[in-house]
Amino acid sequence: MTLAFTSGFIIMSIELLGGRVLAPYFGSSIYVWGSIITVFMIALSFGYLIGGRLSLLAPRLSKYGLFFVAAAITAVPTILFGDALMDWVFLRFEDPRYGSLLAAMLLFFVPTAILGMIAPYSVRLLVEETHHSGRVAGGLYFISTLGSALGTLLTSFYFVLLFEINEILVTMAIALVCCFLIALIVDREVEAKV
Amino acid sequence: MTSQHMKLFFAIILLLVSTGSYSDTVVHREKSLYRNIVVTEKAGKRCLVFSVKRQQRNQTCVDTNDPKHIVFAYVRMIFAGLLVNPQPTRGLMIGMGGGTISSVLTSIYPNLTMDLVEVDPAVVKVATDYFGFRNTHQIDVHVTDGRVFARRALRRNEQYDLIILDAFTGEYIPEHLMTVEFLDNIKSLLTPGGIVIANTFTGSSLYHHESATYAAVFGPLFNLKMPGTGNRVIVASTLDLPDSETLMANAMMLKPDFERYKIDLRKYVPNMNRDPDWKTDKRVLTDQYAPANLLRNR
Numbered sequence: 388m389t390l391a392f393t394s395g396f397i398i399m400s401i402e403l404l405g406g407r408v409l410a411p412y413f414g415s416s417i418y419v420w421g422s423i424i425t426v427f428m429i430a431l432s433f434g435y436l437i438g439g440r441l442s443l444l445a446p447r448l449s450k451y452g453l454f455f456v457a458a459a460i461t462a463v464p465t466i467l468f469g470d471a472l473m474d475w476v477f478l479r480f481e482d483p484r485y486g487s488l489l490a491a492m493l494l495f496f497v498p499t500a501i502l503g504m505i506a507p508y509s510v511r512l513l514v515e516e517t518h519h520s521g522r523v524a525g526g527l528y529f530i531s532t533l534g535s536a537l538g539t540l541l542t543s544f545y546f547v548l549l550f551e552i553n554e555i556l557v558t559m560a561i562a563l564v565c566c567f568l569i570a571l572i573v574d575r576e577v578e579a580k581v
Numbered sequence: 582m583t584s585q586h587m588k589l590f591f592a593i594i595l596l597l598v599s600t601g602s603y604s605d606t607v608v609h610r611e612k613s614l615y616r617n618i619v620v621t622e623k624a625g626k627r628c629l630v631f632s633v634k635r636q637q638r639n640q641t642c643v644d645t646n647d648p649k650h651i652v653f654a655y656v657r658m659i660f661a662g663l664l665v666n667p668q669p670t671r672g673l674m675i676g677m678g679g680g681t682i683s684s685v686l687t688s689i690y691p692n693l694t695m696d697l698v699e700v701d702p703a704v705v706k707v708a709t710d711y712f713g714f715r716n717t718h719q720i721d722v723h724v725t726d727g728r729v730f731a732r733r734a735l736r737r738n739e740q741y742d743l744i745i746l747d748a749f750t751g752e753y754i755p756e757h758l759m760t761v762e763f764l765d766n767i768k769s770l771l772t773p774g775g776i777v778i779a780n781t782f783t784g785s786s787l788y789h790h791e792s793a794t795y796a797a798v799f800g801p802l803f804n805l806k807m808p809g810t811g812n813r814v815i816v817a818s819t820l821d822l823p824d825s826e827t828l829m830a831n832a833m834m835l836k837p838d839f840e841r842y843k844i845d846l847r848k849y850v851p852n853m854n855r856d857p858d859w860k861t862d863k864r865v866l867t868d869q870y871a872p873a874n875l876l877r878n879r
Contacts, residue, residue, distance in 0.1 A: 407756075407868075407871070410728070410756070410757035410868075411728060411757050411760075411762060411763070411868045412728075412729070412732070413726070413729060414700070414725070414726025414727075414728055414729045414757070415726070415755055415756070415757055416614070416615075416700060416726055417614050417615075477732065478736075483725070483726065483729050544875075547870075547871075547872045547875070548872045548875050548876075550870075551867075551869035551870045552868075552869050552870075553869060554869075
């Protein structure tokens, strides 16, 4: 549950910072936000689909943790090479609408899709009996969307005032790695009990 | 229609009429992608207003009886920036408002050509329809984001000897137009001796951050404030700033040109201040750290 909250928090925090990351190259017009939201929605939808499929293959908590570490790893190029990449796109696409769409795709699609896999996989891990599945899913949506709300609020109200964008992104990546470690430790404990 | 409905109907009409009478006559109303644009008229003054319920800010005004009369103090202050480079030939202006500034400049300088960059197509339309803006052979209007234009202009190796930054609506600040990286881009677009004139904010903690950002990129600045206005205009050059004698000599030279607009640039010379009156230890704004809108409320 805590992990689902964190993933919700981080998804929206990165989405908000995405606007900031793209602005120096593509402006801050409405289509830049359109690009970002489109990319996040597509990424999440594919993440849900793939996460659901993966939950069929011997699901366990340690594998679940891998989503977090994978999201953190795929976010690293975004932080390190974001500018070079946007420069590349900027030179090739005259129209800032398609430029921002492509840049958002290259920068944010993979980590966001991986974060999207967490939700359906969480449902699988937490559901013990079929007739509880609706309640479990409801509870998970509740907690992860609440995380998203808080991620949006804290990032836009406070984080941008206190930190640089990359500082926030690096912290998010570290938080994801921590989530992975938590999943690993809890997995060991459960294993030991059994 | 029942009597109940009738009552409601008249109540709404009454409400509309009464709220209308508060403000000036609305000549035109337009919703754009970015804001509500209203053109109002009162006592021979036609104004472009970016409407916000709480506080309406006039973006630009023209005197309908006397189009040569420059209504706004800050516009006159922007012209004072010419004292640093009195003979511009190639200009770039980001943020067009009613188009007054570029119209005046191209009429004073027949050899001046200008790129005018405005993100909002509705502003260009309203400037043309209601503020007599004319797209002459001297003016090229580009509907695009200022940052995107500047980046492309640099790629094309464009050079300007006059750049005017006036992209701030008063309600929302485009944060990516107020960072070290953007101003570096602007500086690279300037010829040796080229100048940048920026209309900026005062009266919040942003003043200190913004000043520090300009100083970080351009070094010494002219900081122009006039009594009775809340505006501050920054003038910076790629070369050393001229002394007051040179400024005064330039004001004399430009006097005949500006006389028809009833502007005497000499009165601005004593207010072109070189000494920082801002807190110089404030954090510089960058693409990584640009919470301009939040700083404005502090």
